[in-house]
Amino acid sequence: MTSVEAMVGSSDAVYVGRIVRIETPAGEESKPVYDRTSRIVFAVSETIRGPKIRETVFLNRSHHSDLDALRDLKVELLYAIGQGHRGWDPEKRYVPVDPAPSAFGTYGYLHSLAPIKEAKSPDHPAADFDVASDQGRMFGADLSVVRSRKDILKRAREYQRKHPETVGTVELGLPDGYFDLVGYHNAFGIVALPKTAETGVTLRRIVEEPERLLARYRPRDWAEDRNRLVAEAVRVLSEFPDPETKALVSRIADGYRSPGGGPTNGWTTDEKVRETARRVLDKWAGDGRS
Numbered sequence: 001m002t003s004v005e006a007m008v009g010s011s012d013a014v015y016v017g018r019i020v021r022i023e024t025p026a027g028e029e030s031k032p033v034y035d036r037t038s039r040i041v042f043a044v045s046e047t048i049r050g051p052k053i054r055e056t057v058f059l060n061r062s063h064h065s066d067l068d069a070l071r072d073l074k075v076e077l078l079y080a081i082g083q084g085h086r087g088w089d090p091e092k093r094y095v096p097v098d099p100a101p102s103a104f105g106t107y108g109y110l111h112s113l114a115p116i117k118e119a120k121s122p123d124h125p126a127a128d129f130d131v132a133s134d135q136g137r138m139f140g141a142d143l144s145v146v147r148s149r150k151d152i153l154k155r156a157r158e159y160q161r162k163h164p165e166t167v168g169t170v171e172l173g174l175p176d177g178y179f180d181l182v183g184y185h186n187a188f189g190i191v192a193l194p195k196t197a198e199t200g201v202t203l204r205r206i207v208e209e210p211e212r213l214l215a216r217y218r219p220r221d222w223a224e225d226r227n228r229l230v231a232e233a234v235r236v237l238s239e240f241p242d243p244e245t246k247a248l249v250s251r252i253a254d255g256y257r258s259p260g261g262g263p264t265n266g267w268t269t270d271e272k273v274r275e276t277a278r279r280v281l282d283k284w285a286g287d288g289r290s
Helices: 004-009 065-073 127-132 149-162 197-208 210-214 222-239 243-253 271-286
Strands: 011-023 038-049 055-060 077-082 095-098 107-112 169-174 189-194
Touching (some): 004 077, 004 189, 011 055, 011 065, 065 127, 169 222, 197 222, 197 243, 210 222, 243 271
Antiparallel strands (some): 055 095
C-alpha cells in the first residue's frame, strides 16, 4: 500500500481524470478476452505532477471488465506514472505508452478518489477495483487515514508544492489492525512513505510515543504490537541518520527508559527492539555515518 505523499513523491507524473475510451489494437481481437491487450485512453482534468497534457494512454494486459465499468460509471481516478514500488501494479496492467514511456516511468498506478457506490455488490465488475482502492481511502505520510477526494487531492497538491523533485520511498510495517482503518487486511502489512525529513519526524514520534498510534485501533495485544511497531520504526529510521535520530536510536540500544515513566517507559526492555537499534547503529558505523 502507498501513502498519498509516497505516490506523488515517487512518480514522474500524477494525473486526475477518467477513462473515456478502451480500444483494441489490430491483431488483438482474435485473442481470448483474458489475454487481450487494450489501449486505455485517460482524459486528464488536472495535472498534479509532470507535463500538462489533455489525455494519456496506457495498456491493460488482462481482462478489463473493471475498466469498462470505470469508464461507463465515469469514475474519477488518480493515475500515477513512475518506476514503481511495493503495491504498484505488479502485473503491469497500467503501462504508460503515450506519451512514450521514456518520458515517464514504466509503471502505472490507479486509485479511485471516492467509493464506487454502484459496486456494493461483490458481483459488480468494479467491485474488486473498489476494494483494491479501499473505497477511495488512503494513508497520509503521517499515517493518518485520508478519507475523502478533497483531502486526498489537497495532500497531493501540497506535497507537490513542497517537494517538486522525485524522491525514493521507505517501507514501514504496520499491524493488521491499523490497516483495517483504511480497508486493507494482511498481517503486519507494508505502507510506502516518502523519503523526506517529515517522514523521519513521523518515525521518531512513533518510537517515542507508540501508544498514540496504537490507540487508533486498540490492539488485542498492546505489548506485542507496540514492540513490533517500535522495532519497525527504528529499522526504517536507519534511512534518516541525522543527529537527533542517532541519539534516539543510541538510547534505545542502551535500554533507555523515559524519565518519570512516560508513555515510552518499558518498551525498550524488549530485546528485539534493542537488537534492532543495535543493528541500525552497526549499519551506520559500516557506512561511516556513526
